[in-house]
Every structure is written in C-alpha cells, then in structure tokens.
Amino acid sequence: MNRKLLTLFTSLIILCSSFLQAEEIEIDPYNIFPKVKLETSMGNIIVELDRTKAPITVNNFLTYVVKGEYDNTIFHRVLADFIVQGGGYEPDFTMKKVNKNIINESGSGLKNEMGTIAMAKESKPHTANRQFFFNVKDNANLDPGRRWGYAVFGNITEGLEILEAMAKVETHYSGEMSWADVPVKPIILIKASLLPAD
Template identity: 35%
Template sequence: MDSAKIGRRSLLGAAGLLVASPLPAWAAARKPRVVIQTDHGAIVVELESEKAPITSANFLRYVDARKYDGGTFYRASRTKGVKGAGSIQGGPPVRVRRFAPIAHESTRMTGLKHRAGTISVARNAPGTATADFFICASPAPYLDAHPGAPGDNQGFAAFGTVVEGMAVVKTILALRSDGPAPFPVMKGQILNPPVQILGMKRQA
C-alpha cells in the first residue's frame, strides 16, 4: 500500500474520531441570554434561537437597539382560582418606533411549549407581532397552537425561558392591577403603577 493511501486513511480515521467524540462544553453553541432589569429585580431569559429563529432575532433586535429601555411590564393576567398562576406582559415605551411585524412561528413549528418561565411574543392576528412580550408564571398549554380547534388556533410564538428571576416574575404578577383597561377583556389586569424596565441587554 502506498504512503498516499495510508495518509488518506489516517485523515479519515481522525475525522471519524472527531465526529464520534462529544464536543466539549465550551465548543457547543451557547444560547443567547438577555437580562431584563426592572425596578423589582432582574429576570434573565435564555432564547431558543435555533428553534424559533425569527422571533428570537426580532427580540434581540429590539434589545440591541435599546428600544426596551424605559419600557414597562404593564399587565398581570392571573388564572382565576389558582394562586401564583398567570402571565405578565411588557413592552417598550409608547414613543418607541417599532420594526416591521414578523412572521408567526407557532409552537407546532418550533416544538416549544408555554410552560412556567416561557417567554413568548404578543400578537393580534398571526403575523402582527412586533415588540410586546409576555412571561408565563405557570404552565399555559392553552397558549400553544391547537390545529384542530376552531377559529384562530395558531397560539402564540414561544421563544425562550426564564433561567433566573422567576421570583421577580411572581412578584410582578401579584402586584396591584386596577389600572384603567384599554379593552374590557383587560379589566383588573393593568398594573398600577406599571413596573419599570430599567434596561435590557445581552448577558456577557
């Protein structure tokens, strides 16, 4: 056997070992994390940028442009009869100019679910989401896509989860919420006063 063939086989064998061997922790792609600093403490969310690339990139675009700074958590939607269950909703200041709406990434597409700690993007009709988001304080499977259901059954676009600060989420959910509601469905859910978002940035 000539030396060229031996060389090629040696390279192929080495490549096989690399494929078979698990990558060290530092070599694995790290999911982006964002620190949401509020006047009630910090919440750290980890984004599913591979499973929900459109929604994650949109959120990071607002974060990097500092458009959430000075915004608020303004809504606490509680599950009736279940203490500590529900979600909190936030967004940028009203004066902020928003980017164009994004395509809807349903949970059926991404495989993500609305569990305790899930961060998801708010919307009206599918394809209208911009900057407002909400964080689940408890499991909310009714927010997932349900293709067999009547009407708008596409659910909301989950795109990450809280990795630090769930106590802050729970605290915000329990705050006074008798502010004036822009829609009847939100009566009793508007935080009074709203919780200030002091800043948002990627975690180093």
C-alpha cells in the same frame, strides 16, 4: 474639490458610518442560546433564548434589545396565574415604535409553560412585532392546535421569583387607556442587555 469628487467623498463617509452603526448593534450569529438580562424595578431576570427552535423570533427580540428599544418601558398587563406582558409602552403609556411584523414560529415545539417568554400578537397569526410576555403558569391554551399559537422563544434561567412577585402586584382598570389589569404601581423595565456569550 470638484463636484464629482465631493459626491464620492460624501458617499464614502455615509457608507463608513453605516458600517460602524451596523457593527455597534451586531448580534453574534454563532451564539445559538443568547442570554438577555432584564433589569426591572422589581429585580433582575435573565432569559436564555433558543435560536435553534425560534430563530426569527429571537433575532427580532435581540434587535430591539441591542438598540435599547426596551429600556424604560413598562410591564403594562399583569394577569395573575396567566401572563405578565410588556415591551410596548413608555411609563406614560406612549406607544413605542415597532418594526415590521414577523412570521409566527409557534409550531417550533416550544410550549407556553411556566417561566417561558413568548411574543404577543393580535388575533391574526403573523402580527407579533415588539411586545412579549412571560407565562406565569403552564398555558397550553396558547400553544398551537387547530389554530396558530403564541411563539415561545426562550425561558427564565435566573429571577423566576421576580416574575412570581410581578404576577402578584395590585392591578386596576385604566380608564385612560381602556385597559384592565394595569399595575397600580408601574413595573419598569429599566434596561435590557445582551449578555456576553458563555
């Protein structure tokens, strides 16, 4: 086999492999309210996401879900009567890799109300990437006003009682990570799965 033919054959194999890989993680563009099941060490939560109001945020979240990037991570920050946050760390507090930051969709009209899921970010507006949190109460102070807010992109449809139980766990200050409000007994996100469309 000559060199040109070998190069063409190799390129074809790589191209086919990339198509197969893309198909493995394909997200149905017609499912505007996809549901994700979060299997945790405290029970299961199902969230319904809203692509009509927060399409960039939903697609970003689903990319991590379908690639298994949330599997075996922890809810590392629990503040009773405020939020339960996770998605960014392994149980030993190793930071998970992040994709690029996304545009802040906090102006979508979705509010940081009890049982909603939103993206965590740094102080700058467009710094959300993979970490998310659940609102444990109505947190109007996280909505946009004279500043950018935190982008809500869905809500819990099943397992609200699991979130309520998470919010009540004992927490402590982790000197190793310099964090407060870390659960004494780790809350593990065992697996996140995109459910079939209704």
